[in-house]
Amino acid sequence: MEQNNYNYVKAELPKSVGKTGVAFLLVGIVAAILAFVLEPARASFSSLLLFVYLMGLGMCSLFLVALEYLTDAVWSVAFRRISEFMTPLIFIAPLFAIPVLFNMHDVFHWSHGEAVQTDKILQWKSPYLNMSFFLIRFIAIVGIMTLFFYLIIRNSGKQDKNPDQKYTRINVKLAAILIPFFGISITLISIDWLMSLEPHWFSTIFGIYYFAGSLLSAFAVLTLFSVKLKEWKILPDFLGRDHFYNLGAFMFAFVNFWAYIAFSQLLLIWYANIPEETFWFIAKFNGSWKYFSIGLILVQFIIPYAALVSQPSKSNYKRLKIMSVWIIFAHLYDLYWLVMTTFDKNGIVFGWIEIGFIILGIGVVLLLFRFVYAKRNLIPVGDPKLNRCINFHI
Amino acid sequence: MENKKIYSVVGLFDTADEIIHASEKVVENGYKKFDINTPFPVHGLNQAMKLKSSPMGYFALVFGLTGTAIALLTMAFMMTFDYPLNIGGKPLFPLPAFIPVTFEVTVLLASIGTVLALLFVFFKMPHNSHPLHDSNYMKKCTTEKFGVCLEADDEKFNEADAKAFLEKLGAKEIETIYTVKEDVPPIFTKQFIGFLVFTVIVISGATYFVTNKLMFMPPFNWMMDQHRVNVQSVSTFFPDSFSMREKVEGTVPRGFMPEEYKESPDSAGKYLQNPLEYNEKNIALGKKKFLTYCSPCHGNLAKGDSRLKDNFPKPPTLHSKKLKEWTDGRIYHVITFGQGVMPSYAKQVTRQERWAIIQYIRTLQRALNPSEEDFNGAK
Numbered sequence: 001m002e003q004n005n006y007n008y009v010k011a012e013l014p015k016s017v018g019k020t021g022v023a024f025l026l027v028g029i030v031a032a033i034l035a036f037v038l039e040p041a042r043a044s045f046s047s048l049l050l051f052v053y054l055m056g057l058g059m060c061s062l063f064l065v066a067l068e069y070l071t072d073a074v075w076s077v078a079f080r081r082i083s084e085f086m087t088p089l090i091f092i093a094p095l096f097a098i099p100v101l102f103n104m105h106d107v108f109h110w111s112h113g114e115a116v117q118t119d120k121i122l123q124w125k126s127p128y129l130n131m132s133f134f135l136i137r138f139i140a141i142v143g144i145m146t147l148f149f150y151l152i153i154r155n156s157g158k159q160d161k162n163p164d165q166k167y168t169r170i171n172v173k174l175a176a177i178l179i180p181f182f183g184i185s186i187t188l189i190s191i192d193w194l195m196s197l198e199p200h201w202f203s204t205i206f207g208i209y210y211f212a213g214s215l216l217s218a219f220a221v222l223t224l225f226s227v228k229l230k231e232w233k234i235l236p237d238f239l240g241r242d243h244f245y246n247l248g249a250f251m252f253a254f255v256n257f258w259a260y261i262a263f264s265q266l267l268l269i270w271y272a273n274i275p276e277e278t279f280w281f282i283a284k285f286n287g288s289w290k291y292f293s294i295g296l297i298l299v300q301f302i303i304p305y306a307a308l309v310s311q312p313s314k315s316n317y318k319r320l321k322i323m324s325v326w327i328i329f330a331h332l333y334d335l336y337w338l339v340m341t342t343f344d345k346n347g348i349v350f351g352w353i354e355i356g357f358i359i360l361g362i363g364v365v366l367l368l369f370r371f372v373y374a375k376r377n378l379i380p381v382g383d384p385k386l387n388r389c390i391n392f393h394i
Numbered sequence: 395m396e397n398k399k400i401y402s403v404v405g406l407f408d409t410a411d412e413i414i415h416a417s418e419k420v421v422e423n424g425y426k427k428f429d430i431n432t433p434f435p436v437h438g439l440n441q442a443m444k445l446k447s448s449p450m451g452y453f454a455l456v457f458g459l460t461g462t463a464i465a466l467l468t469m470a471f472m473m474t475f476d477y478p479l480n481i482g483g484k485p486l487f488p489l490p491a492f493i494p495v496t497f498e499v500t501v502l503l504a505s506i507g508t509v510l511a512l513l514f515v516f517f518k519m520p521h522n523s524h525p526l527h528d529s530n531y532m533k534k535c536t537t538e539k540f541g542v543c544l545e546a547d548d549e550k551f552n553e554a555d556a557k558a559f560l561e562k563l564g565a566k567e568i569e570t571i572y573t574v575k576e577d578v579p580p581i582f583t584k585q586f587i588g589f590l591v592f593t594v595i596v597i598s599g600a601t602y603f604v605t606n607k608l609m610f611m612p613p614f615n616w617m618m619d620q621h622r623v624n625v626q627s628v629s630t631f632f633p634d635s636f637s638m639r640e641k642v643e644g645t646v647p648r649g650f651m652p653e654e655y656k657e658s659p660d661s662a663g664k665y666l667q668n669p670l671e672y673n674e675k676n677i678a679l680g681k682k683k684f685l686t687y688c689s690p691c692h693g694n695l696a697k698g699d700s701r702l703k704d705n706f707p708k709p710p711t712l713h714s715k716k717l718k719e720w721t722d723g724r725i726y727h728v729i730t731f732g733q734g735v736m737p738s739y740a741k742q743v744t745r746q747e748r749w750a751i752i753q754y755i756r757t758l759q760r761a762l763n764p765s766e767e768d769f770n771g772a773k
Contacts, residue, residue, distance in 0.1 A: 263493065270490050273482065311447055393437035 006390060008381045011234040013373055021366030028360025035353040036099060041106035044099060045343040046357040048107060051096040052193050053335055054361060056186070056214025057221060058089025062149055063182055064218055065156070066175035069168065075246045077389035078239050078379050082225045083218065084153050085372040090145045092364060097138065097193070104131070107342075110199040121200050129196055137192060141185045148178045156380060163382030186211050194335075197342040201280040205265045212258040213300075213331045219254055220327035223247045225369065227321040229378070236379060238390045241315040245394060248314030251327060255308065258334075259301040284337070288347035296337055300330040332358065398572040400546045401525035403556040405565025406539040410436045413540035416563050417442040420542060423559065427548040431526075431535035450508060453515075457507025458500045465499035466492060520579045525571050534567070543571075653740060659727045666723025670749045672756075680754030683747045687739055696758050707735050712755055713762055722752045 035043035061083040068076050104111040110129045116122040122129070152174050159167040187207030195206050203209075226247060229235040269277045284293045304327055313319045340349060380386060407413045410432070417430050421444050430443060473479065474487045484491065513519045526532045526543065535541040542565060544556045553570060560568050580586060608614060623629045623637035631637075655662035670676045685694065691709040693700040698711035710717075717725070729748045732738040743751065760768065 263490075267490050267493070271482075311451065393441075 006236070006238075006379070006381065006386060008236075008377060008379045010377065011232075013234070013370060014232055017366055018370040021363050021370055024359050024363030025367055026363075028356055028363050031352065031356025032360055035356060039353060040103055042343060042349070042353050043357075044103035044107050045339055046354050047096045048100045048193060049332075049335055049339045049354075050357045050361050051093050051100065052189070052210075052339070053217070053332060054089045054093035054096065054364065055189060056210060057217050057365075058087055058093055059145055059182065059186055059189075060211070060215040060218035061086035061222070062090065062145065062152070062178070063215065064222070065152060066178045066182070069152075069172045069175040070179070072172075072385075074385050074388040075243050075392045077383050077385045078236065078243070079222060079226055079247070080156070080380060080383075081376065081378050082222050082229075084156060085225075085369050085376070086218070086221060086365070087149050087153060088368060088372065089365075090149050091142060092368065094138070094142050101135075108196060108199070110196060125199065129199060134192060137188055141188060144181055145185055148174065148181065152178070156383075157376060159382035160377050160380060161382070163384070165384050167382075168384055186214070194338050197339065198280055198283075200276065203265055203269070203277070203280075205261060205268075209258075209261050209265060212254065212261045213334050216251070216254040216258050217328055217331035219247065219251050220324040220331070221365070223251060223320055224324040224328065227317050227324065230317060234378065242392055242394045243389075244317065244320060245315040248308055248316075248320050248323075251304070251320075251323065252308040252314060255301060255304045255327070259305075262301075283345055284341050286341075286345055286347075289337075289341055289345075292337060292348055296334060299333050300327075304330065398575075400553060401571045401573045402543045402545045403551075403553060403560065403568065403570050404526075404529075404531045404541055404543045405560035405563070405568040406531065406534055406541050407565055408539065410540060412564070413542070414438055414442045416542055416565070419563055420544070424550055425544055425548055426550075427545040429543045429545070431532065431541040431543060433536055433538060433540070436540075450512070453511040454504045454508045457511075458504035460507070461500040461503030462496055464503070465496040469495065520581050523574060523580050525573045527574075529571055530567070531569065531571065653730050655727060656731060659724060659731075662727035663721045663724030666721075666726055668722040668726075668749050668752060670746065670753060672753055676750045676753050677757055679747060680750035680752070680757075683743055684751050684754045687742055688751065691736075695762065696755060697762075709736075713759055717755075718759055722749070722756075725752050725755065 032043065032047070035046065064076075064083045065080055065087065067073070068080055100107055109115060110122055110125070111131060116126055127133075152171055155167045155171050155174070187210075190207045190210035194210060195201065195203065223244075226235065226239075226244070230239070230244075266281065269281060283289075304323055307319065307323050307326075308314060336354070340354075343349065383389075407416055413430060413432060413436065417428075417439065420428050421442070428443075430439060432439070469492050470487060478486045480486070481488075531541055531543070542560065542563075544551065544560070546553075557568050557570075610618075623631075627637075628635045629637040632639075655666070684696075688696070689700060691700050691702055691706065692698055692712055693709075696712035698709050700709065702709075726748055728736065729743070729751065730738060730740050739748070
């Protein structure tokens with residue numbers, strides 16, 4: 001068995017992480033409570049937005065961990081823990097879905113019984129789109145994903161104390177079982193919480209659209225924390241430009257993947273020109289939403305594409321830091337575009353309520369990182385692939 | 395031997411680690427023009443050799459953007475300006491539909507351009523030989539050894555020094571490579587030209603055979619030779635030897651409306667009214683249809699002076715007193731059922747278009763013979 005000769009010494013995170021996290025969390029909670037008191041409908045939409053963002057981030061982080069086990073990737077071993085730190089979002093994010101469940105009628109048109117009775121399409125969809133099955137799906141997805149989170153992350157942690165290859169073998173098997181469950185779960189999340197905002201509309205590519213954006217944000221969060229840890233000199237020295245190059249390349253790849261999926265969805269609907277599909281896009285070109293929709297192309301595709309296209313830019317720490325922050329917010333922009341067009345069909349609404357929920361989300365992620373970091377090792381010291389990661393060169 | 399020019403001094407190493415160490419030393423020693431040859435890609439060699447990033451990306455960028463521009467401009471020129479076609483009610487510049495094609499052309503040009511730049515700029519085509527070819531050094535480097543090649547172009551280069559330096563690094567089989575003097579680039583030799591000609595003949599012959607002969611041999615012709623009636627051939631199945639069946643007597647197409655007053659043009663003139671509003675849009679439609687269907691005989695300005703006037707009985711002018719006094723319904727009857735030599739145009743122009751044509755005729759009549767009020771109105 002290969003022995004790792006790397007000696008991990010745990011470094012303290014800068015105090016500012018925890019402090020900023022607490023401050024953001026408190027401000028966010030106050031803003032959220034105020035918002036629910038003053039404008040419950042608008043606050044529900046924002047809460048929904050926060051839920052789908054963090055849920056996608058958590059699930060895709062778990063997916064990244066699973067992907068590393070499945071593909072036997074070497075370069076990412078030392079980064080894996082940062083993705084692992086984000087996976088508890090799988091059961092934290094649903095907290096933000098609970099207020100939405102209490103305001104179902106404001107958010108989901110199909111939850112109105114009388115509306116369904118006069119609507120043939122909704123009647124036909126009601127075996128799927130009804131309150132009890134919706135809740136069953138929600139609980140089942142959160143439950144199954146939490147189970148996989150518990151099993152995979154626990155094995156990864158155990159390996160730190162007992163560097164035994166059997167944990168890697170078990171995790172590879174778990175990851176293989178996870179993938180189909182993950183695919184179905186993230187598709188159902190996107191259908192239930194995003195597509196059913198407009199219950200008459202359907203798009204078969206919608207699940208993968210949400211997946212592409214979420215995985216992109218998972219990579220961006222991973223890259224941002226990695227670069228920051230590198231700046232704080234917490235990340236070990238062996239993680240150099242070759243490792244970061246891969247992060248940049250993956251962000252670049254998934255910017256393209258997202259654009260490819262988004263464009264495919266637009267092209268097919270635009271080409272076929274069927275009224276039951278096109279109205280969704282027409283609504284997104286209503287009033288000031290028009291400029292927001294065109295801006296999406298710029299924000300989530302053209303700018304990150306241009307910023308990351310050249311080879312040196314993918315391993316330039318400063319560029320990576322800026323672009324990961326950019327992409328984190330670009331994905332937010334994307335989800336905001338999906339969600340808030342239903343709230344106000346006439347134009348963009350953006351105010352303290354939306355900002356409050358965004359601050360809340362940032363606080364949650366920072367504090368989560370802070371607390372999990374305190375409990376666990378940043379580097380999987382027992383992983384049999386760590387040596388190869390240390391010696392990784394492009 | 396004296397007139398041979400030195401190309402480089404080469405040495406071989408046994409392992410990848412040694413070659414990385416050696417290349418670091420070579421850089422440290424100040425050599426700028428040198429190369430490393432390895433049997434497989436060695437990780438970390440780029441950094442050890444202190445290579446600058448390749449300019450290849452810029453070629454790809456320029457060629458790719460050229461492809462984007464060519465694709466978009468060509469499609470815009472053809473589909474929007476030169477021959478505008480309405481396809482499925484889409485705009486004449488349907489950007490989403492152009493994107494996939496633009497993407498393909500961009501990728502195509504970027505890849506072809508990169509390969510051509512590689513061949514002609516970096517490999518210096520048509521020169522396709524290299525002093526290291528056919529050397530013992532290259533034979534070893536492509537199988538099991540790792541080679542360092544110190545080129546004579548380097549300012550620091552000196553044969554004896556270079557050999558001593560390589561020896562100090564621990565290289566084996568150190569030797570001097572001389573440039574090969576060639577009168578003609580090898581791709582212009584008889585053998586190579588002959589090979590090209592042979593390839594061209596074989597490929598074009600094979601293409602001809604496949605497309606003109608092979609496709610008409612079984613089993614490739616099974617789809618063509620089916621039991622069906624081809625265009626302009628006799629059906630042996632139906633007794634009347636037509637393959638197309640007649641309509642059942644009394645059937646009419648969907649939305650069919652019979653034309654009225656077929657036998658009584660005067661009634662048509664009396665009872666039919668032009669249902670269209672007299673406006674710019676309808677006149678424009680009428681003008682388009684008039685120029686397509688009526689002007690070949692009646693002339694562009696309906697003066698009866700068209701390009702066909704000597705080949706047919708002279709078509710009448712539409713500015714006669716008779717025509718001016720005819721009601722719209724009377725003219726409609728002529729377009730619908732024909733008159734004299736003029737056949738029916740009911741199949742070519744729809745009812746609405748016929749009424750629009752009449753509006754355009756009225757406009758022409760007024761434009762060519764304006765009244766006093768028309769001039770006053772113009773002021």
